[in-house]
Amino acid sequence: MTGAERPRRRGPYAKTAARREQIIDEAYRLFSLKGYHASSLRDVATAAGMSQSNLQHHFAGKEELLLAVLARRDELRGGDLPGDEGASFERHIVAQAKANESVPGLIALYSVLAAEATTEGHPARDYFLERYETLQAEYTAEFEALRRAGRLRDGVDPAIAATTVVALWEGIQLRWLYTPDAIDASATLRAYLELVLTA
Amino acid sequence: MTGAERPRRRGPYAKTAARREQIIDEAYRLFSLKGYHASSLRDVATAAGMSQSNLQHHFAGKEELLLAVLARRDELRGGDLPGDEGASFERHIVAQAKANESVPGLIALYSVLAAEATTEGHPARDYFLERYETLQAEYTAEFEALRRAGRLRDGVDPAIAATTVVALWEGIQLRWLYTPDAIDASATLRAYLELVLTA
DNA sequence: GTCTATACGATGATAGAC
DNA sequence: GTCTATCATCGTATAGAC
Incomplete structure (x- = not known):
């Protein structure tokens, strides 16, 4: 002792x-x-x-x-995006989506688990619940900041925009897993952001 | 014989x-x-x-x-949506999304399989490949028709809009499976359509 | 054609020796 | 901390009764 x-x-x-x-x-x-x-x-x-x-x-x-x-x-x-501290919200998202294309196996794993874990009692369910909550809060705050800066299009709800970005991102990555050559994930995300943001 | x-x-x-x-x-x-x-x-x-x-x-x-x-x-x-033959494109999509909320088990099955089937050699892979191709063609044609009718916002690409609707739809349904009370799938879809369409 | 019985290899999991 | 041995269950396959 x-x-x-x-x-x-x-x-x-x-x-x-x-x-x-x-x-x-x-x-x-x-x-x-x-x-x-x-x-x-x-x-x-x-x-x-x-x-x-x-x-x-x-x-x-x-x-x-x-x-x-x-x-x-x-x-x-x-660690995927070193030194983008000062980058804008939309640049960060597009760059991250672009970086994801280099790890298809990882995206596939994530996509399958995200869907599997919807089942009650799945071991990864809490992980995704927390993750979505965090992302939703982060992105909503970003869009609210953009609105204060006068860059959010009139009539766009920050919370709905945040939900849309997350859902669109996951959906577009799934499509990309099927036909990588036919889907440009980062471009599709950028198109939505350009639609919802100004100058 | x-x-x-x-x-x-x-x-x-x-x-x-x-x-x-x-x-x-x-x-x-x-x-x-x-x-x-x-x-x-x-x-x-x-x-x-x-x-x-x-x-x-x-x-x-x-x-x-x-x-x-x-x-x-x-x-x-x-058979989910009887008698919506004359309904507009956006009304049809929103109504279908709304109807899907009554069959959560079905949405869960579809979501899990869509992710699972990305694997090479999965039995349902061809099913989803065909489905995505069909949806992409249908929705692209719809958006092109809307553009000819002058209802598509300037600068919006019909093909990208079609891809976005499909991806957003699947992504938002996944989110809805996790937190049905916090996510309004049909409203989020409608928000995007209102963003991309006019009058 | 329709069905029951049985067995195979592989898996995730557990118990206990060293 | 690492191992061998063992277990129930899985998807699959085959043989044969009616």
Whole structure:
């Protein structure tokens, strides 16, 4: 019970954390490549160089692994657009949509999960509920700021515009997954923003 | 080989057809309620009052059953809006979106499948590819007609408007599945149409 | 043609030894 | 922390009764 007997916190914990990161890396890669349902825990475990049971020692179930992958996705997404702090709202959105085209597997994963998770009791349901709430609040604030700047077209409701941008974005990405050559996601988003904003 | 020896076509075939309809009914109900992946063939078979093996005598695999359910969906959808032949394009879309709110399970099924089917080799992929192509052509033609009538706002591309309506529609339905009380799907669609159309 | 019974490989999950 | 062993359930396939 003395302090000397207590293991150093950076020891085993660091290894466990590293092991978790390693698993998430492989799960992220496989989920993005083949999809969530098509990837088995044994596949992920083998890719990470361990047994399936050992993987489940770090992640209680496939659901928990899925949530970890989604969290990883958000981290990576934040780094997609370095140095656009001063960029305008519409430029930010269009640029982000453009950047998404470089990770189709990730978009596919996100789209499928967003639809799957509508089911009551789905492990990722809370994730998407929170995400939509955050996006709705952020975008509504942006459109309200634009209205104060006199750049929002008369008669346009900021909240409805925010809902429209989010819904249109997800819908257009789905279309893009089917026919990437026939759909220009960022251009379609830009067209809506140009319709709703002035000068 | 004579005509007299040939069995009456309405006999066994009629029973088979009825059996198929019965299976589709239950599959439709379960898929809408719990989703495609979460519903097993054994569940569907039990609900239809038969063994799983017998179900597979009528439908070679789960994929074939899925396509039959999708076809059933289109039949039901056609009857959702009786007598709107003379309705305008925007009224038709808004009314259809409104009608969809009465069948949430159906919307959930459609949304999940639309995302799932982006995967290469998914049984429903061709269904959605065809559907999107048809909708894109129909809506583009509608917007072009509106432009000829002088009702399309200057600078709006009919094809992009068509893509936007389809994408926005699917995206807004997804949002509606999460928070039905917070999202007014038909009002959001109407807002876009009012933005892009005049008088 | 219609149906039941049975078995196969793969999956997500769990228990317990070391 | 890592493993082997085991389990119920999944989609699928086949054999055979009526």
